[in-house]
Amino acid sequence: xxxxxxxxxxxxxxxxxxxxxxxxxxxxxxxxxxxxxxxxxxxxxxxxxxxxxxxxxxxxxxxxxxxxxxxxxxxxxxxxxxxxxxxxxxxxxxxxxxxxxxxxxxxxxxxxxxxxxxxxxxxxxxxxxxxxxxxxxxxxxxxxxxxxxxxxxxxxxxxxxxxxxxxx
Numbered sequence: 001x002x003x004x005x006x007x008x009x010x011x012x013x014x015x016x017x018x019x020x021x022x023x024x025x026x027x028x029x030x031x032x033x034x035x036x037x038x039x040x041x042x043x044x045x046x047x048x049x050x051x052x053x054x055x056x057x058x059x060x061x062x063x064x065x066x067x068x069x070x071x072x073x074x075x076x077x078x079x080x081x082x083x084x085x086x087x088x089x090x091x092x093x094x095x096x097x098x099x100x101x102x103x104x105x106x107x108x109x110x111x112x113x114x115x116x117x118x119x120x121x122x123x124x125x126x127x128x129x130x131x132x133x134x135x136x137x138x139x140x141x142x143x144x145x146x147x148x149x150x151x152x153x154x155x156x157x158x159x160x161x162x163x164x165x166x167x168x
Contacts, residue, residue, distance in 0.1 A: 002028075002030065002032070002033075003032045005028070005031045005032060005034070005035075006033055006034055006036075007026070007028075007036070007038060008037040008038040008086070009036055009037055009083070010036050010037055010081060010082065010083035012083075014037055014083075015036065015037030015039060015086075017038075017039050017042075017043075017044055018038065018039070018040040018041075018052070018062075019039070019042060019043065019050035019051070019090070020051075020054055021052040022052070022053060023052060023053050024053075024060050024061045024064050025040040025041055025052040025060075025062045025063060025091065026038075026062070026063050027064040028064070028065050028066070028073065028075070029066050029073075030066070030067055030068045030071035030099075030102075031065070031073050031075060032074040032075060034079075035063075035076070035078070035086060036079060036084045036086065037083045037084060037085070037086065038086045038087070040052075040062045040063050040086065040087065040088050040089070040090075041062035041087075041088060041089040041091050041094065042087055042090060042114050042115075045115070046087050046114055047114050047118070048114060048116070048118060049090040049118050049119070051089075051090030051120050051122070052090070052091055053091065056122050059092050060091045060092050061091055061093040061096045061128075062089060062090060062091040062095065063077075063088045063094070063095045063096070064098075065077075065096065065097045065098070066097075066099055067098070067100060067101055067102050072099055072100075072101035073099055073102035073104065074103045075105070076105045076107070077095075077104065077105065077106045077107070077109065078106060078107045078108045078109040078141070079107050079108060080107060084107075085109055085110060087110045087114065087115065089110070089111075089112060089113055089118075089119070089123070090114075090123065091120065091122070092123060092124050092125075093123070093125045093126075093127075093128045094111045094112040094125070094126050094127065094145070095109070095126070095127050095128070096128045096130075097128075097136055098131035099131075100132040100133060100134050103134075103136075104137070106127070106136065106137065106138050106139070107137075107139045107140055107141070108139070108141060109141045110141075110142050111127055111141055111142065111143045111144070112125075112126030112127075112142075112145050112149065113144045119144060119146065121146070123145060124148070125145040125147060125148050125149075125150070125151040126144050126150065127141075127143050127145075127151070128150075128151045128152070129150075129151070129152040129153075129155045129158060130151075130152070130153050130155060131155075132154050132155060132156075133155035133156075133158075134155065134156055135157045136159070137158075138158070138159070138160040138161075139160075139161055139163070140162045140163065141163045142164045143163055149163075149166060150165060
């Protein structure tokens with residue numbers, strides 16, 4: 001159970017680029033903290049897709065958050081201040097949360113496409129919530145998925161407000 005996680009940052013060049021890996025871009029299990037200013041599944045500019053699992057050999061996720069064996073996460077993903085926005089793109093699922101006891105705030109992110117509006121043809125869902133997930137807030141995000149912007153099943157307490165879902 002990792003606490004006080006700081007993945008990325010709000011300063012110039014503090015965010016991470018996580019792209020071109022073999023399967024998932026980033027998988028956090030039972031982590032608590034903040035995720036700011038990252039580009040996951042894009043090139044360094046954020047304008048083009050560079051998916052994890054670029055040969056599409058397995059079902060994959062750009063950014064995956066999971067609880068484990070009673071340990072839960074409490075993550076703030078993105079934010080309204082300059083530099084806090086993350087970009088999640090280029091995979092079957094751009095952002096996935098599966099945690100029955102954690103709390104997640106997903107705020108002001110670009111989920112499912114790049115800054116220039118490109119979408120991976122293999123991407124099914126922008127945001128997915130499943131596996132008895134509890135306590136997720138989606139606020140002020142731009143969410144796009146080829147099949148669905150948001151796919152939620154087997155969960156409860158999803159609050160979604162002020163999001164834009166679909167193409168710009």
